[in-house]
Amino acid sequence: MQKTDVLVVGAGAVGSMALWQLSKREGLDVVGIEQYGRVHSHGSYAGESRVFRTAVHEGGTYVRMIQRSRDLWRELERDSGRDIYAEVGCLSIAPKGFADLEVALGTVREFDLPHRVFTTEDLRVEYPQHLVNDGDVALFDEHGGGLRPEVAVMSALDVAEQNGAKLFFNTAVIDIEEREQGVVVRTTQGTWLADTVVMASGSWSTRLRPELKELLRLQVLGLTWFMPREPEAFVPERFPAFLRDVGSVHFFGAPSFDGYSFKACTNPEWPVFRDVSEVPTHHTREELIRIGQRASELFAGINPEPVRESVHHCAYTPDRLPVVDSTGRVVTIAGLSGHGFKFVPQLGEWAAQLVLGEEHSVDPRFALAEHMKRLAELGPYTGGGH
Ligand SMILES: Cc1cc2nc3c(=O)[nH]c(=O)nc-3n(C[C@H](O)[C@H](O)[C@H](O)COP(=O)(O)OP(=O)(O)OC[C@H]3O[C@@H](n4cnc5c(N)ncnc54)[C@H](O)[C@@H]3O)c2cc1C
Incomplete structure (x- = not known):
């Protein structure tokens, strides 16, 4: 069994940003596992462009996250030398x-x-x-x-790799199991033992985390x-x-x-x-x-x-708030609800802070337990995006 400090499941929008942020931390072994190749057309980030806006309807919840992300988009452009944010x-x-x-x-x-x-x-x-x-x-x-999502994901993965992260493509995570000594992650190409796992598997999240099945x-x-x-x-x-x-x-x-x-x-x-x-x-x-x-x-x-x-x-999620949760050795980020690309750099930064037990500004309403409390009270899924 191979060992690592942190393993990120999924190298899509959230996963690539988490890998980028984690790879900046000195001395941390970081591994990313992606079921498809590097930048593919099957994820929720595909499709050439994403709308970026700060004047969102749900201002109080998102404006600070989006403003922080705007700074991080610029940083990623500088680090990668690519145009991401028009x-x-x-x-x-x-x-x-x-x-x-x-x-x-x-x-x-x-x-x-x-x-x-x-x-x-x-x-x-x-x-x-x-x-x-x-x-x-x-x-x-x-x-x-407009953000260019494929360029963004490619850039974050390239910079993470330059910083020392190890990325494995065309490798699917089959299951994860939390044990006392770490999280055992079984993949189609072997098994890993990680101190902490970041779940960033987007639309596939319910397959690996049954506790998300009722929510997403x-x-x-x-x-x-x-x-x-x-x-x-x-x-x-x-x-x-x-x-x-x-x-x-x-x-x-x-x-x-x-x-x-x-x-x-x-x-x-x-x-x-x-x-x-x-x-x-x-x-x-x-x-x-x-x-x-x-x-x-x-x-x-x-x-x-x-x-x-x-x-x-x-x-x-029913109210379109994302899930940003840290329970035991697993950090879960999911449910970006059709409007989350603009703030994925903030989610990546939070992932790193949660893994390392650092101070962070995650909205407490994003925790899984809080979502589950609200689930019963909320009406049907409303849809929409951007
Ligand atoms: C058509 C469309 C338009 C949108 N427009 C906007 C917009 O204009 N503005 C905006 O802000 N947001 C927008 N969004 C929302 C935003 O793009 C998504 O919310 C965001 O991309 C979700 O990121 P994610 O990381 O959760 O999922 P993804 O980006 O899909 O990443 C998940 C990754 O995990 C991998 N994975 C899954 N399971 C496994 C496994 N078992 N093993 C290994 N790898 C695995 C997948 O292959 C994938 O690469 C839009 C979404 C869509 C679909």
């Missing part, structure tokens, strides 16, 4: 008085976040790419923008990209990341990173699932036609056929 701003467009927009406006004022407010007329002048309705207004979050559900999130007739109007310098609410339809997206298409997505009514194996892997033709029709009502001069599409999954 700070092009994020536009939230909705009818004046729309509840989520009002809450986000409250957040920017409470935390004094840099922002601008646009009237319908301002929007038509500044962002003609968006076909807005009379009465639509917008909040522009200046620190918002998998939600499906689809991505679609469209070709505009004038691609130069959708480049990052001219077209910020965005959220749009029109009636009951919610769209989100990012500028063009490939020079010919931009991301604009909305989610059909998909059921929730319990295991990754049950999740659909593509949109149906009808879903793509409907999304294309809606998109052409919202964006100027686009071809309604999505030029690219993909369907993903993410583990949700």
Whole structure:
């Protein structure tokens, strides 16, 4: 049996950040185990871009985590020499008085976040790419923008490895068992004994941690990209990341990173699932036609056929608060609920602090026992993202 101080299960969004943070600690043996290869297309981080915004609806809970993450995204860019965070701003467009927009406006004022407010007329002048309705207004979050998740995961893993972490790919963890002398981790390529384990296995978490089965559900999130007739109007310098609410339809997206298409997505009514194996892997033709029709009502001069599409999954908790838990020798981070990519660097830092018993600022509501207490009181899963 091989031995290590810390073993991280999963080298996706959370796992890569935990490995990066742990690898910075002198004298600590750090191992990462990933069931697929280095940066793959099966995880919840796949899909070219993620919306980053500080003006979140649930301000009090997330703003400090996001601000810390913003600093860490910049540090990772410096350490890796790669571009991860395109700070092009994020536009939230909705009818004046729309509840989520009002809450986000409250957040920017409470935390004094840099922002601008646009009237319908301002929007038509500044962002003609968006076909807005009379009465639509917008909040522009200046620190918002687009993150490049595959580049981020690659960067964190590369820096961790340069710092001495040992990473094993195409190796699945079969089970973990806590014993007095450490945690026994059985994998498809042998067995490890670790002083501490960080569980960062995303949508697969319930397979290895049965105690999460009642709490987590998998939600499906689809991505679609469209070709505009004038691609130069959708480049990052001219077209910020965005959220749009029109009636009951919610769209989100990012500028063009490939020079010919931009991301604009909305989610059909998909059921929730319990295991990754049950999740659909593509949109149906009808879903793509409907999304294309809606998109052409919202964006100027686009071809309604999505030029690219993909369907993903993410583990949700009922109230969308993440699980950040340290019990015995196991730290568990899960349930990022469709909006957690923006703050994974903070989660990685917390993972390292929890492993080493250091001071940390984890919200006590994120502990598993607290989630379980709330579970009975909360209603059905609500879905959503970003
Ligand atoms: C389509 C979509 C759009 C999103 N948009 C946004 C957005 O705009 N902004 C935002 O902030 N967030 C967004 N999110 C949420 C965010 O991307 C996810 O919450 C985040 O990536 C989850 O990270 P994770 O580390 O928990 O899971 P993952 O990134 O999936 O990582 C889990 C890893 O563990 C590995 N693993 C699992 N089981 C094992 C095992 N037994 N052995 C070894 N390895 C294992 C997996 O292979 C995987 O690599 C979105 C999510 C999706 C799906």
